[in-house]
Amino acid sequence: MSIRIVIADDQASVREALAVMLDLVEDITVVATASDGAAAVTEVTAAMDIGGVDVVLMDLRMPGTDGIEATRILKGLFPDLPVVVLTTFSDERSVLDALGAGARGYLTKDAGRVEIAAALRAAFAGQAVLNPEVQARLLDAVEAPRTKAVPAGLTPREVEVLRAIAAGLSNREIAQQMFVSEATVKTHINHLFAKAQLRDRAQAVHFAFTHGVVG
Template sequence: MMNLLEQDTELSVIGLATNGKEAFDLCCKHEIDIVIMDVRMPICDGIEGTKLIKKYIPSIKVIMFTTFEDQEYIKKAIKYGAEGYVLKDSGYDHIRMAIKSVYKGYPVFHKNVLDTMVESISENEPERPEIHLTATEQNVLNFVVEGKSNKQIASLLMLSEGRIRNIISELFVKTNTHDRTQLAVFAVRSNLVE
């Protein structure tokens, strides 16, 4: 993967670590924006590495990059502050998009990971009231779940970024959520995604 990332002129690979502690050490020595972290590594796994990085250098964003859709790994990664969870079978374009989206502040979670998160939520939650969305709100919501940025959504729907921000704010109110990750999880859990 390192070779593929180095081919993108907008990305710069600083180093390669074999465990979470090495990744943390690299973060301490270099100016790093994003760490792509595997879950299973020897000595210090990716979850513990993420915990270290987010505790001591919270400005660094972490994307979990793994084959594991295990609920416990996902919960811990999110608990410790991972901004993304991408499966290794994702295509290269999806991985590049995830890196660039997370860099801009948009969390990205593979659909299978969102499904796993939804499954882990108790089925005993009270039923939510029916939510009515306009066609535009529905389109924006679908793109948010896909991890698209406001700019990408605006371009796809031929609307201004300001309008997209307003629509997302309206979606937060309608769904009683507070950020894009909560909105995406709510949308999948409530079958609001088309």
């Protein structure tokens, strides 16, 4: 099964290079490209009527409607459509704004074809993706937690799991850090996701920072 994607980037050379590069990947098909956020919304909406779109690869800083606003609009129109941000910016604010708008993944433009393709597959499968540079920046913030009231009625253990997710740790790594089983970690994650009304790990990262659990 081919993953149908739309690429949005205001630089024609980057946009065209991405389209050519990703079209060469066996299980990925580029169905449209867009030069800004508004065009991305238009292209995705049109493509939904002729085969659908599985993932949007979105630049962040574009004139007019930028990637943040375009992501927010697309998630309003198509709540289940994953958006993966591909940008030169990896600062904490940009990451959090993108995740807050509903992006499921965040990559920097030094990512290669293999990494981008893997991120698109992961997003299509419902997984959140943050590349190592982005995770490192978030980890720096995690190491200096704020002191605020625990949000959403989370238990201390659930907050610990939430901080670990924000640091980019996998379930196995969290289990090792907490000296518990992966099944226990999954239970904590299910509980905190339900309490905080989170869909995935990308939303959990945003929730952790915006509610003062980390940062």
